[in-house]
Amino acid sequence: MPASSLSCIAQFIDTITDRLGRAIIWLTLVMVLLTFLIVLLRYGFNIGFIAMQESVLYLHGIVIMLGAAFALKEDAHVRVDIFYQKFSQKQQALVNALGIIFLLLPVCLFFFYISLDYVLASWRVLEKSSEAGGLPFVYLNKTLLLLLPLTLFLQGISELCKSVLSYQVATGENG
Template identity: 25%
Template sequence: MKFVHAIEGLSLWVGRAFGWCILILTLSVSYEVFVRYVLNAPTVWSFDMMVQMYGALFLMCGAYALAQDTHVRADVLYRLFPVRVQAVLDFVLYFLFFFPGILALVWYGYEIASDSWRYKEVSFNSPASIQIYFFKSLIPLSGALLMIQGFAELVRCVMAMRTGIWPERLADVKETEDLLTEADLDQISAMAPARK
């Protein structure tokens, strides 16, 4: 379990670090709106900054989302299955779909990034001609992080197949809806003994 939590810890750390891109993104959008519509002096760099911050956030938080089990899942039937069946299903699907896709992301992402570094690529859509080879380096890096987190998920599946219980995940932030549901359940369970 230490192996799984170590990998999850790495994914959480990277996700939290790149989560700051949201603040940079928000500030640059706010600044651009102000200078464009109030001062009538738009910038040439703001749009590029926004695209790169959003792209970095999207790429680098994938492993974080996988570690927190927050990727979108069509679980209409899945959630009704016993834990062991869920684990077998997840295990098989990781090998059939997840790992081939992530391997392609790492392989072709590396080719794209290395070509970009070789040419010192700049954005042709940008009036500022900003360099984008740094940004393209995040493509294979994000794939490698997803691959590592995927191995942790396989170990988690094996443990669930053996015990019939999903191992605990490292806790991080929770959705407000989940917090409200937990508070409601706590309130209901606190009221139950009083009724007896």
């Protein structure tokens, strides 16, 4: 595939991931403020709202599950790079590509596959909170189990494209 095509694919996916990540950053602030409000109401005024507490759990799920692709894009994920940091650009590109092909993408596909029936069952009954006064959107929260592997898979494709481009640059290929 020509380098310009790989670059366009990576840039398109990165734009989507970046916009999603920037929105999630703001959701993190909302989650912190909401948590402060819950604590203030509970311990300052002895008032509690189950729906408000559950909304923090939902926000937490969104931040973690949808933020994973953004962390991958920003190279903010955990990497044990005892050897990697000493590798050449070509070796790093090869390790990244192989890791994406043989680890990240298959795990994303597997996770999506094993979660699909669980999420669809929740959607079929429009699952609600079992708590009185809880949120009636459990099925939406469970959908994050499908969005995590989907967004990670897409970002993995972007990272694979960038690894191939990096490998081409390191080897002097002009694809």
